[in-house]
Amino acid sequence: MLWVDKYRPKTLDKMMVHEDIALNLKKLVTEQDCPHLLFYGPTGSGKKTLIMAVLRQMFGASAEKVKVENKVWKVDAGSRTIDLELTTLSSNNHVEINPSDAGFQDRYVVQEIIKEMAKNRPVDARGKKGYKVLVLNEVDKLSREAQHSLRRTMEKYSASCRLILCCNSSSKVTEAVRSRCLNLRINSPTxxxxxxxxxxxxxxxxxxxxxxxxxxxxxxxxxxxxxxxxxxxxxxxxQYPFTSNQAIPPMDWEQYITEIASDIMQEQSAKRLFLVRGKFYELLINCIPPVIILKRLLSELLKKLDAELKHEVCHWAAYYEHRMCLGQKAIFHIEAFVAKFMSIYKAFLIATFG
Known part of the structure; x- marks a missing residue:
């Protein structure tokens, strides 16, 4: 087992980071009826760890007895019926899904699938009706229509269901959804x-x-x-034993993007563009998020650029990142940014060196 899983805190008492938030969450869950929660903060800050600890505080060890299901849902979309395939992670008391996996059809996930899950109210051993918890990941990637539907679901099924929302940026979550949750900013650890x-x-x-x-x-x-x-x-x-000057190896995908940046700087041509496109596909196939790829590539390119070009390159990186968030095929927008960069950089080299 990887250390990142082996030493992941299981309970709110054992949090070595965010102890104050963990203490407040424990009081909230123990002493009163828990509201809807929105966890937001940068990647790797500990949002998922806190959410799993909250679930364990609510339901005990049964929250860890989960099963993964890949289900196909038939959803009525007006004049037609569409099939939506979603992967769910569930226990007796909670369900975890990623609605944004459905792409432009995410509103049907919220309107139908989440509604159906919210209706099923669990009953404990004493015959007392409890509430089910739905954990929704990447809610900042949901469309506006899906978020509006989510707001209605939160209001209608609040007696039988609690939502725990997780995202990187709360600015992309509508005010209507944010106002119905207890917002928890999870900062990166120092x-x-x-x-x-x-x-x-x-x-x-x-x-x-x-x-x-x-x-x-x-x-x-x-x-x-x-x-x-x-x-x-x-x-x-x-290498063990460790040495004081031992090199800390970068992540493989970061090294790969560094190589791509070098390829782009060496030659600006359609042939080279085709070559780096294949490398981007490699990264996407290995589940590296497209936004992370674009940001890392920009960072590597800026290290090699003259100061007068940096502002323009950053502008186009932001432009294509925005378009990527609106579209579905990330490779088109990453490739478009590279093509634009090659055009700018080649024009700069011709103007400088003739």
């Missing part, structure tokens, strides 16, 4: 907190850490605890 977690794992694994080694991993992790733990385990696999 480098000191990450060092504390790495030292705890090292102690549990019986590892000797050279002075400053955990700090270097924390700095390179960009305040993502998940990434820091994965890097720590990678270092242990590659």
């Amino acid at each position: 480098e000191e907190q990450i060092v504390r977690v790495l030292e705890f794992i090292g102690k549990k694994e019986g590892l000797q850490l050279p002075p400053g080694f955990a700090t270097r991993i924390a700095v390179q992790s960009n305040r993502s605890l998940r990434r820091a733990i994965l890097s720590f385990e990678t270092c242990q696999v590659q």
Whole structure:
């Protein structure tokens, strides 16, 4: 088992990061009827860990007894019936889904599937009716229509269902949905907190850490605890005992994007564009989010550019990122950005060197 899963806190009492939020959540769940919750914050900050700890606080160990189902739902879409395939992670008391997986049909997921799930009210061993919890991931990627439908579901089924929403940015969630939830901002852990977690794992694994080694991993992790733990385990696999000057290897996908950036800088042509397109497909197939690919590529390109070009390149990166969020085929927009960059950079080289 990976360390990131092995040492994931199971309860709110054992949180080494976000202890104050965990304490408040414990009081909220224990002392009163829990409201709808909205967790938002950057990737790797610990949102999912907190949500699973809240579920365990609510329902005990049964919250961990989950099954994964890949179901096809028949949904009435006016004049026709459409089939929607969704993967759900469920226990007796909760269901976790990602409605944005349905793309432009996400409103049907909210209107029909979530409504159907919300109607089924669980009954405990004493015959008392409880409530079911629906965990919805990536709600910031839902369309406006889906979010409006979600608001109505939250109001209508509040007696039998609680929603726990999870997203990276609350600004993309409508005010109507936000106002019906208790909003919890989950900040990225500080480098000191990450060092504390790495030292705890090292102690549990019986590892000797050279002075400053955990700090270097924390700095390179960009305040993502998940990434820091994965890097720590990678270092242990590659070389142990650790040395004070041991290199912290970058993630494979980051190294791959660095190579793509070098390819783009070396040659600006249709042939080279076709070559990097294949590499982008490799990243997308391996589930690297397209927005992350675009941001990382921009970061690598900016390192190699003259100051006078940086502003224009950033403008076009933002333009194509916005279009990517509106569209469905991410590869088109990533490729369009690369083509635009090649055009700008080639014109700059011709103007500079003739």
